Amino acid sequence: MSLSAAGSLRLELSLVNPVLRAAAARVWRSDAGLPGRYRHYLRAMHQVIRASVPLMERAATRCETLGPDPLAPPLARYLRTHTEQERGHDDWLLTDAAASGTPPGELTAAVPPAHVAALVGAQYYWIEHGHPVALLGYIAVLEGNAPAPGLAGRLAGATGLPRTAFETVRLHADLDDGHSADLDRLLDTLPLKPAQRSLVAVSALHTVTALAELFDRIATAPHVSESAHV
Known part of the structure; x- marks a missing residue:
């Protein structure tokens, strides 16, 4: 029996996700450098996550320009x-x-490095020159x-940092399981070629x-006060 679209994707990801989890574990190892790595993590994740809404908005807009395409209406609704x-x-x-002691302006003013642009920017390419359904692969991994x-x-x-410095980590742990289930249902109902x-x-x-490369760079980065880049 052939696997569903969601099942097939989850199987493929199960083969490579251990690499990603190992990289994340190196970021979160408990040692004297953890507070600095966490501040690097916040900067890097801000650079990634601030692109999420614009990416989805662009993909939804592209759906509306595709003409007769059975994927476009349900995909656009999901993305919106x-x-x-x-x-x-x-x-x-x-x-x-701010709760961790880092001025928010340091995050918004930091120049996104090439590896962040490579992570996010590939999605813009596939949205514009392939099909906006590509974005579902990106969402599947992040969530x-x-x-x-x-x-x-x-x-x-x-780390000794205030618990209020970890709200994004806590909230995503609570929210993303439900979002992943929604995505699986969508993948299994879309008429994918x-x-x-x-x-x-x-x-x-x-x-x-x-x-995984992003996490590896965070895991090996110098103390946040010594470098402005992850």
């Missing part, structure tokens, strides 16, 4: 709904940064690898690779 669910999450990171329940509390204890299923998978696998 999910846009509102994700709106303002970049502001959560600014609030966490399928939500912070573990309890991570926020562990980080607060290990084989090439479109492949595009979603390519997008997802690229996202795993690029996100």
Whole structure:
């Protein structure tokens, strides 16, 4: 029996997700450098997450220009709904940064490095020159690898930073499981052609690779006061 679109994607991701989880574990290791790494994490995640709403809005708009396409209406509806669910999450990171002792302006003024542009920018390419359904692979990875329940509390204890500095970690641990289930249902109802299923998978696998690189850079970054870049 052939797998559903969601099942096939989850199977492919199960083969590479251990690499991503290992990179994340190196970021969260409990040692003297954890507070600095967490501040790097906030900067990097702000650079990534502030692109989420614009990406989804652009993908939804592209759906509306595709002409007769059975994917376009349900995909656009999902993206418009999910846009509102994700709106303002970049502001959560600014609030966490302030609670951690980092001026929010340091996050908004930082120049996004090339590896962040590679992670996010590939989605713009596929939206414009492939099909906006590619974005579902990106979303599947980001929401399928939500912070573990309890991570926020562990980080607060290990870093000595206020618990209010970890609200984004806590909230995403609570929210993203439900969002992943919504995405699986969408994937299994969309009339995807084989090439479109492949595009979603390519997008997802690229996202795993690029996100693991991002975490590795955070894990090995110098103390935040010594460098303005992750």
